[in-house]
Amino acid sequence: MKENKHYDVFVIGSGIAGQTAAKLCVKEGKTVAIADNRAFGGTCALRGCDPKKILLQFSELLHASQLLKDKGVSKLPKIKWKTVQKFKSSFTDSIPPSTEEDLVELGIDMYHQSPVFQSENEILIEGKLISADKFVIATGMIPLDLKIKGQDYLKVSDDILNLKHLPKSATFIGSGYVGMEFASMLATMGCKVTVIEKGPASLTPFDPFLVGILVDYLQTIGITFIYNAEVDSVEKLKKNFKVKYLLDGKKKSVKSRKVFNTAGRVPSVEMLDLEKVNVKFDERGIIVNDYLQSISNPNVFACGDVSSKALPLTPVSGLQGYVASNNIIKDQSKTFEIPPMPSTVFTNPKLSSVGYTEEEALKRFKNIKIYKGDASSWYNAKKENNPVYAYKVLVNERTNEIIGAHLLSTEAHETINLFSMAISQNMTVSEFKKQMFTYPTYTNDLKSMMKDED
Numbered sequence: 001m002k003e004n005k006h007y008d009v010f011v012i013g014s015g016i017a018g019q020t021a022a023k024l025c026v027k028e029g030k031t032v033a034i035a036d037n038r039a040f041g042g043t044c045a046l047r048g049c050d051p052k053k054i055l056l057q058f059s060e061l062l063h064a065s066q067l068l069k070d071k072g073v074s075k076l077p078k079i080k081w082k083t084v085q086k087f088k089s090s091f092t093d094s095i096p097p098s099t100e101e102d103l104v105e106l107g108i109d110m111y112h113q114s115p116v117f118q119s120e121n122e123i124l125i126e127g128k129l130i131s132a133d134k135f136v137i138a139t140g141m142i143p144l145d146l147k148i149k150g151q152d153y154l155k156v157s158d159d160i161l162n163l164k165h166l167p168k169s170a171t172f173i174g175s176g177y178v179g180m181e182f183a184s185m186l187a188t189m190g191c192k193v194t195v196i197e198k199g200p201a202s203l204t205p206f207d208p209f210l211v212g213i214l215v216d217y218l219q220t221i222g223i224t225f226i227y228n229a230e231v232d233s234v235e236k237l238k239k240n241f242k243v244k245y246l247l248d249g250k251k252k253s254v255k256s257r258k259v260f261n262t263a264g265r266v267p268s269v270e271m272l273d274l275e276k277v278n279v280k281f282d283e284r285g286i287i288v289n290d291y292l293q294s295i296s297n298p299n300v301f302a303c304g305d306v307s308s309k310a311l312p313l314t315p316v317s318g319l320q321g322y323v324a325s326n327n328i329i330k331d332q333s334k335t336f337e338i339p340p341m342p343s344t345v346f347t348n349p350k351l352s353s354v355g356y357t358e359e360e361a362l363k364r365f366k367n368i369k370i371y372k373g374d375a376s377s378w379y380n381a382k383k384e385n386n387p388v389y390a391y392k393v394l395v396n397e398r399t400n401e402i403i404g405a406h407l408l409s410t411e412a413h414e415t416i417n418l419f420s421m422a423i424s425q426n427m428t429v430s431e432f433k434k435q436m437f438t439y440p441t442y443t444n445d446l447k448s449m450m451k452d453e454d
């Protein structure tokens, strides 16, 4: 039975982008509803950043102990995976009910299904025909469908986060953020890992000098990397799965207990029937202007991972939710400008980056100064008995301002934020070096990275 209802704003997706938009709109007196076809809370809190970091910290603990094995650690910690999973669930289980409670308290109506657009201002959901003045699409991304024979045997990041047992062996198809983080985690925990990548390198948005060092190190802990490979099919054997692929025109295969599709994520738009609402999208997501409005229908906003202006990271998605809702509250009042955005690949060790890459800086500036080095002989790495520590810092030679920083270290995920602040404040190298930092810390090392040759 169809029932008509009208809202000022209807939000689709309850992740950070959708929740931010819904909450700001309702606080401004709008009538708001939000829909999700999965548990409320979004990827980051339920199936991404947060649960991932809980699991990863155990591999970090083990990694740190492995490094100090002959330096005073006599027995490596034994990780009880089932207990780790219980600990993780103690965080994730409470997210959907607490999110729903919050939304109810704010007076936001909830729907638990994917809506399907019927016209430029109507959707069909839970059997109801609902209209709204504005729609916010914040549906995030879903794993890319690999479309290979045996694809049903492939597991994705959600499954890795919910692994009941640590597999003896695993194959990852794709070596971006997700593939590298989980490959590093499983290999550290003793799993035999193979990574098959279609391109010539891993983590292509990151600095190739540091990626090279990271990959070399991950090989020493047992990960096999296969590049320029074309995965053909997955076959189920008795205990294992066989991944067949082509390398240099030759047919090859690898066997493992689990096979993970970590070949990327695509905008979640398929179920919405966006043609009916006249909203254009491509492989990057819903095409939006600087106000995060659909270029073809200004009453529809798209924010977070699903928007064409996304950098699929939690803080950026939150910012986009804020910008979109501000523009709903006051027409075209805020543009989305991407601030210098630090990003980390949480491998052991971590790879972090902010600002320009060397390639981008060379195109953008006439002359740049590159401070680059292997810092594994520095105190901080040596005290951990850690063979990996490296950096690259980029400076505009004319102004002496820091324009990019790339770090590979145990603490890169924290120290990169200092460079983020320096870049957004247009700090010069000498201004940065004037700052006093605690000692002995990785932060204090940042100053030593920008040392001119005598």
Ligand SMILES: Cc1cc2nc3c(=O)[nH]c(=O)nc-3n(C[C@H](O)[C@H](O)[C@H](O)COP(=O)(O)OP(=O)(O)OC[C@H]3O[C@@H](n4cnc5c(N)ncnc54)[C@H](O)[C@@H]3O)c2cc1C
Binding pocket: 012, 013, 014, 015, 016, 017, 018, 035, 036, 037, 038, 039, 040, 041, 042, 043, 044, 045, 047, 048, 049, 050, 052, 113, 114, 115, 138, 139, 140, 141, 157, 178, 268, 269, 271, 272, 303, 304, 305, 306, 311, 312, 313, 314, 315, 317
């Ligand atoms: C394994 C993993 C690890 C990550 N780690 C990090 C990290 O360490 N740091 C970081 O910054 N970022 C990380 N990310 C990325 C980060 O999770 C995303 O950038 C962020 O969650 C995007 O927020 P969002 O609100 O745009 O989308 P989401 O959080 O994905 O929310 C979208 C919501 O829409 C719902 N939805 C989808 N389609 C429909 C539909 N048709 N109808 C109704 N609802 C729908 C989904 O169920 C979901 O709840 C990670 C991602 C993954 C997968």
Ligand SMILES: NC(=O)c1ccc[n+]([C@@H]2O[C@H](COP(=O)([O-])OP(=O)(O)OC[C@H]3O[C@@H](n4cnc5c(N)ncnc54)[C@H](O)[C@@H]3O)[C@@H](O)[C@H]2O)c1
Binding pocket: 146, 173, 174, 175, 176, 177, 178, 179, 181, 196, 197, 198, 199, 201, 202, 203, 204, 229, 230, 231, 262, 263, 264, 265, 311, 312, 313, 343, 344, 345, 346
């Ligand atoms: N730490 C973090 O901040 C974090 C962690 C996870 C995800 N994320 C976000 O999620 C997004 C998606 O991450 P992701 O790792 O899923 O994707 P990605 O785009 O980072 O990596 C996908 C990789 O798979 C490879 N690939 C694609 N098709 C393939 C095929 N057929 N065979 C073999 N390799 C193939 C690509 O060349 C690429 O290297 C990222 O852009 C990132 O912003 C962030």
